[in-house]
Amino acid sequence: MKIYFNRKPVEGPWGGGSKMLTSIVNECISRGHKVYFENEVSFFDVDTIFCMDPRPTQYGSHTDLIRAKKKGVRILQRVGDLGTHGKPELFTLQKELALESNTVVFPSTWAKESLGTRPDGIVIHNAPLPDFISPKPVSESNGTVKIVTHHWSDNMMKGFDTYKRLDDLCNKSNGRFSFTFIGRKPIDLQITNHINPLDVCGLVKELPKHDVYFTASLFEAGANHVLEAMGLGLPVLFHKDGGSIPEYCKGRGAQYSTPEEALTIISEGNIPLQVLPLTRTSLDAAREYVNLMETMQ
Secondary structure, eight states: OEEEESSOOOOSSOOHHHHHHHHHHHHHHHTTOEEEOTTTSOGGGSSEEEEESOBSSTTSBHHHHHHHHHTTOEEEEEOOOOSTTTOTHHHHHHHHHHTTOSEEEESSHHHHHHHOOOTTOEEOOOOOOGGGOOOOOOOOOSSOEEEEEEESOOOGGGTHHHHHHHHHHHHTSTTSEEEEEEEOOOTTOOOSEEEOOOOHHHHHHHGGGSSEEEEOOOSBSSOHHHHHHHHTTOOEEEETTOBTHHHHTTTSEEEESSHHHHHHHHHTTOSOSOOOOOOOOHHHHHHHHHHHHHHOO
């Protein structure tokens, strides 16, 4: 089968969506399918298009993909971006293509319900790379609860105002809490303990040095950063409006509304400092996607 991907995986420190895409591409290749990317082949000369979030011009417009569908090319659409992080026009593009696609896959029930179309859509939860599946060693505590987060994007919907507030609270906690931010951030945002973006190997080494993972990200269709943390055995404190995050973190953390409430949850022992790591990986999710492409009508 000849499969066209409207996006090409990116190597190095990058978002979880690219890591998931890499796993899907590799699974296709391992099964003997021919894989193509931008400008390598015409949309009309393949059997299947894997569309990871349509764009009006980038990587071939959604209207081009719809024209290919009318010529008999099958489309599997993965709805990973609902435009909630500053691009509301993407919501309309997703709906338009969803009505034409053979199969629509959502990374969470929250995303499926938010789009509000294609009730026959399939939910395949994201999953971390196998590298992240490792039990966290018991932290060598000096009496300080070490809190951490990581992001590759500096979009404000990641919750940077909350991270700044949390950093201030930790700095005033007389050593009870510390906060480390790993990744990209707005240039003018000052965080006491900041580490530049890390690749997979760096994250696997750095995240387990901490006790609790904290995310302030809002309205995420399929949040990969929390999956990487949970894969390493870290409990997660997540915002109540995290979109897919409460769905992903069920039974492995606690929900908060404000940074102050989050620290109270830790202080009162309402979050475990050790949880069982995940067992499902991006390889498992990739198999589900490729199975769909192979059987799609």
